[in-house]
Amino acid sequence: MILELLAEHLGLATDFFSQHLNAKRSLGLRMNYYPACPQPSHVLGANVHTDGSSLTVLQQDKVGGLQIHRDGRWFGVKPIHGALVVNVGDALHAWTNGHFKSVLHRVVLNKEVHRLSLAAFLNVDNSLALSAPDELVDEAHPRLYRPFTFGDYIQQVLRARAEEKSSSKSMMDGNRILAGLRFDPGP
Ligand SMILES: O=C(O)CCC(=O)C(=O)O
Numbered sequence: 001m002i003l004e005l006l007a008e009h010l011g012l013a014t015d016f017f018s019q020h021l022n023a024k025r026s027l028g029l030r031m032n033y034y035p036a037c038p039q040p041s042h043v044l045g046a047n048v049h050t051d052g053s054s055l056t057v058l059q060q061d062k063v064g065g066l067q068i069h070r071d072g073r074w075f076g077v078k079p080i081h082g083a084l085v086v087n088v089g090d091a092l093h094a095w096t097n098g099h100f101k102s103v104l105h106r107v108v109l110n111k112e113v114h115r116l117s118l119a120a121f122l123n124v125d126n127s128l129a130l131s132a133p134d135e136l137v138d139e140a141h142p143r144l145y146r147p148f149t150f151g152d153y154i155q156q157v158l159r160a161r162a163e164e165k166s167s168s169k170s171m172m173d174g175n176r177i178l179a180g181l182r183f184d185p186g187p
């Protein structure tokens with residue numbers, strides 16, 4: 001349903017995303033438990049990252065701690081009773097030629113109480129080609145990425161992880177991961 005509204009918003013066929021995801025989809029579920037922490041400024045509950053999914057739907061409790069990065073600053077995502085948080089992941093970012101941006105996020109801890117969240121990742125199949133449709137490419141929005149499958153993206157993630165292990169940097173940033181798949185228009 002959300003994917004159908006997003007497709008309509010972009011002027012694409014309503015089932016543009018959902019037809020592929022209905023054929024071969026997988027739903028990943030993760031329960032996150034963040035203990036109270038005596039020194040919350042020294043550690044993060046979840047490190048800075050983007051999700052690889054198309055969309056992530058998150059249920060958080062009332063404690064708070066999720067933050068998104070925008071315009072060089074971190075903003076808290078205030079828990080609203082009965083509301084779900086919907087995040088765009090790297091797969092949808094690439095598939096829409098960056099019209100929808102995957103959001104860099106992290107979780108901070110607090111001294112007093114633990115926090116729980118449940119994340120549902122709408123993942124795409126490794127064989128899915130994430131080429132943006134021509135409708136989303138024009139002079140103002142040149143094609144960002146060469147044609148690639150989600151499996152190619154996973155290879156880039158593994159490469160980035162291996163690099164992280166050998167350096168002090170630790171950040172699963174979709175922009176950095178997708179940089180390896182950027183379109184090179186040539187000389
Ligand atoms: O716990 C949260 O609010 C976010 C969790 C998250 O980013 C994730 O599981 O990918």
Ligand SMILES: [Fe+2]
Binds near residue numbers: 050051105
């Ligand atoms: Fe996440």
